[in-house]
Amino acid sequence: MRIVQVEPLSTARALRGPFDYLLPEDFPEVSVGTRLSVPFAGRKLDAVVVAIGDRSELPVERLASPHSVLEPSIQGDLVGLALWLAQAYCSTPARALQLVGPPGGSSLAGPKLRLYATITDAGRVALGGTAEQLTSGQRAVLEALADGSLPAADLAAGHQGLRRLEGRKLLELEKRTVGRRPPASLIDPGRLRPDLTDEQSRALAEVVAALEGNGGDHEFLLHGVTGSGKTEIYIGAAERAIAQGRGVIVLVPEIALTPQAVARFTARLGDTVAVIHSALSAGERRDEWMRLSSGEARVCVGPRSAVFAPVADLGLMIVDEEHESSYRNDGDPGYDAREVAAWRARSAGAVLLAGSATPRPESARRLKRLRLENRADGAPLPPVDLLDMRGVRGVLHPAVVEALAEVRRDQGKAIVLINRRGWSNFLTCRSCGRAWSCPDCDVTLVLHRADATISCHHCGHSEAVPEHCPDCGSASVARHGAGTERIETELAEIFSNGEFPVMRLDADTAAKRGAGERTLADFQSASAGVLVGTQMVAKGHDFPDVTLGVVIDADATLRFPDFRSEERTFQLVAQLAGRAGRGPRGGRVLVQTIAPETRVLELAAAHDADGFLELELSRRDALGYPPAAALVRIVCTAADEDAADLVADALVEAVEQDGLELLGPAPLFRLRGRSRRQIVVRSVDREALVKAVDAAVAAVAGKPVARGATIGTSVDAG
Ligand code: ADP
Ligand code: ZN
Numbered sequence: 001m002r003i004v005q006v007e008p009l010s011t012a013r014a015l016r017g018p019f020d021y022l023l024p025e026d027f028p029e030v031s032v033g034t035r036l037s038v039p040f041a042g043r044k045l046d047a048v049v050v051a052i053g054d055r056s057e058l059p060v061e062r063l064a065s066p067h068s069v070l071e072p073s074i075q076g077d078l079v080g081l082a083l084w085l086a087q088a089y090c091s092t093p094a095r096a097l098q099l100v101g102p103p104g105g106s107s108l109a110g111p112k113l114r115l116y117a118t119i120t121d122a123g124r125v126a127l128g129g130t131a132e133q134l135t136s137g138q139r140a141v142l143e144a145l146a147d148g149s150l151p152a153a154d155l156a157a158g159h160q161g162l163r164r165l166e167g168r169k170l171l172e173l174e175k176r177t178v179g180r181r182p183p184a185s186l187i188d189p190g191r192l193r194p195d196l197t198d199e200q201s202r203a204l205a206e207v208v209a210a211l212e213g214n215g216g217d218h219e220f221l222l223h224g225v226t227g228s229g230k231t232e233i234y235i236g237a238a239e240r241a242i243a244q245g246r247g248v249i250v251l252v253p254e255i256a257l258t259p260q261a262v263a264r265f266t267a268r269l270g271d272t273v274a275v276i277h278s279a280l281s282a283g284e285r286r287d288e289w290m291r292l293s294s295g296e297a298r299v300c301v302g303p304r305s306a307v308f309a310p311v312a313d314l315g316l317m318i319v320d321e322e323h324e325s326s327y328r329n330d331g332d333p334g335y336d337a338r339e340v341a342a343w344r345a346r347s348a349g350a351v352l353l354a355g356s357a358t359p360r361p362e363s364a365r366r367l368k369r370l371r372l373e374n375r376a377d378g379a380p381l382p383p384v385d386l387l388d389m390r391g392v393r394g395v396l397h398p399a400v401v402e403a404l405a406e407v408r409r410d411q412g413k414a415i416v417l418i419n420r421r422g423w424s425n426f427l428t429c430r431s432c433g434r435a436w437s438c439p440d441c442d443v444t445l446v447l448h449r450a451d452a453t454i455s456c457h458h459c460g461h462s463e464a465v466p467e468h469c470p471d472c473g474s475a476s477v478a479r480h481g482a483g484t485e486r487i488e489t490e491l492a493e494i495f496s497n498g499e500f501p502v503m504r505l506d507a508d509t510a511a512k513r514g515a516g517e518r519t520l521a522d523f524q525s526a527s528a529g530v531l532v533g534t535q536m537v538a539k540g541h542d543f544p545d546v547t548l549g550v551v552i553d554a555d556a557t558l559r560f561p562d563f564r565s566e567e568r569t570f571q572l573v574a575q576l577a578g579r580a581g582r583g584p585r586g587g588r589v590l591v592q593t594i595a596p597e598t599r600v601l602e603l604a605a606a607h608d609a610d611g612f613l614e615l616e617l618s619r620r621d622a623l624g625y626p627p628a629a630a631l632v633r634i635v636c637t638a639a640d641e642d643a644a645d646l647v648a649d650a651l652v653e654a655v656e657q658d659g660l661e662l663l664g665p666a667p668l669f670r671l672r673g674r675s676r677r678q679i680v681v682r683s684v685d686r687e688a689l690v691k692a693v694d695a696a697v698a699a700v701a702g703k704p705v706a707r708g709a710t711i712g713t714s715v716d717a718g
């Protein structure tokens, strides 16, 4: 008797599997990870086999049988990963299993088919002799096929003509799947395969020793200053793993913004690389997933979701720019791809290699550190000046204007970072003080001058720029603060001409597929110019001719009231600084701030990542923040304030227990018309904490008080 335990892929939180099913005698072979179509509560659901056995707690007569097996199946070890993930992030097995399944689930796009013609032996004979009667057209077709097969569309004959030849057995027609490959990158990958520096060789040797099973450490943090050539080490290690016949996963932050890293991997490792990312068409995604699943491709490069790629016999897990917050998934499950990567690597016996110039404090504490102290080309890191903006009128410090003028004169390039898109971040009425805010969220509306709207950056609400104040009728409206759009315009007014273009990169300009990469490619190939943008401009780009970096408002990230604000500020300034001075012309960095004595900024200006890590770890130890303790944030939303309070109180009551410290409930700003409350739970015992929260959420979610409410959790988020 074959009994399988399956998890139906239903998104209902209250539903808790696994459920037993009986396999009939003639049912095909199944294993952990096989996808099934099963009858469930009167419906037909997709499900995944999570265990196999020969007994059930229920009487066999009461067990239903699956309808059928669904292709393709999920790699067995990824089922284990999903079940762990569901638990670790207070989610459900069904939601976690969806992450490791084929893209699109059962509604996944079918393979693309193309008709091919192949000459037969009889066809060759006919071609050689004269006995068989061939028209000149038919002869031409068979001649074209002399070397084997061709797509039917490439032959100078219609469908009917080909079918006629097929009928005479002179050729065969068959449909073949053709792989859809993502379009090639626009970005120039740069210089390939340099001789490694001594530092690079030493770091690579340690990783290789781990891959070969020598040496104790299996989890590394490649802490190398910006421009130290970390990518060469990733590639060298990947080549070694591939030579061992093992698979590799390379996680990169947002793929549209890191085309260069992707281009380098594909240029060096070739066809064995599959790229998975959200901007691919459904068909491309499916085909890349299948190439991995079949083993045709052994390396997967992609953003956080690539941590679930079906790479068999994983040998190496790389996390590039490991400090990036995009590794965290905001949805449900609210997983952190870096933690998932570490778990998967450990359970597969693979080597974990995370890298950054500005690593997270928790990684610095936990992983074996490999250091690259120098830039690969031996150039020094650029000097960084903090500019005091107190008392300065306008958004640009005179020293910044002067430095940009110099860059234009020398026909160089500059990158200007302002971490806010739009024109002004809010509008007020000059006579009555009214502020324009979102009707559905408690935030101000941001002015976007190009399309004459004010819009909410949280829900997308947008309205026309007001001409009068609806409260007092005044026509005088004040604009406060600056965003990317305004800086772009101001710079264009001062500097722009044909030889010195001003380009902008932010969520607005990069909204269209490929647009962000286009802007980066334009900036890369321009002979001179300025790139203005949000943090997108501070990603790992390697443009050697950038001689000036500017941060407009370095304090912006410090104003966020959470325990990661210091970390974010340090990373942003240090990363932007890392984009400048990568070439023979050197470079410099200017940082505008209203608090130049801030320790984090001083450390960033001194490129002192070690000093920052030390300071930050001691602060977190003292205050009980990760990694000293674990934090789970629970956010509930409801239709109004009272309902939100009730759910929050129920959650507090359910989660309260010895060893857990509770903060809140605290109100969060209203979002999309929903009232929100936040509870933070802290403990030094991570496992107990997660278990307690999971149980509390499940209990409250099933209560009447939670009807119409949503409850979400995230672990160790800022
Ligand atoms: P990181 O990721 O550490 O910031 P990259 O991997 O982008 O640095 O490398 C920075 C630049 O240095 C790239 O242009 C790369 O081609 C170059 N590079 C890397 N290693 C070497 C080397 N050993 N010799 C010369 N150039 C190198
Ligand atoms: Zn008014």
Ligand code: ZN
Binding pocket: 438, 439, 440, 441, 456, 457, 458, 459, 460, 461, 672
């Ligand atoms: Zn809104």
